[in-house]
Amino acid sequence: MKIAAALISVLTLVLGQFVIARGLPFTPHGHLVRDIISLLIANAMIWLSRRSDWSMQTRAQLFGAGWIWLIVQLGCSIYLLHNGV
Template sequence: MKIAAALVSILALVLGRMVIAQGPPFTPHGYFVRDVISLLIANAMIWLSQRSDWSLRTRAQLLGAGWIWLIVQFGCSIYLLCSGV
């Protein structure tokens, strides 16, 4: 689970860099750092969901929220890359 989350994060970052490389209106000011921090938070949520000393409800919420965060970030990267906004 943690490895899959890391792979999705890497793919989202690569797609984000490809969007920046397209040039205007995409500007590289803080975009990459913001995405790295955002994806690190999502991966931390997935990592923390593996703790056995927390309740099952808390762990399930962390896992669900982390994966939703990753999927939305990845989907937005794909959309921006394909749309050429």
């Protein structure tokens, strides 16, 4: 799962760069650093969800939140790329 999360993060960053290359008008400067930090946080949540010394509830919340964030980011990147924004 950790490898899948990392691959989705890389795919999201690549698609984001394609969108930016098309000239997205409302993207602020420094978007790449912000995106990398955001995706690193999501990957860290997924990585931390494997700790066996934490409660199952905490681990499930970390796992779910991390994957939801990755899927939302990927979906937004695909949407922007597909619509030619």
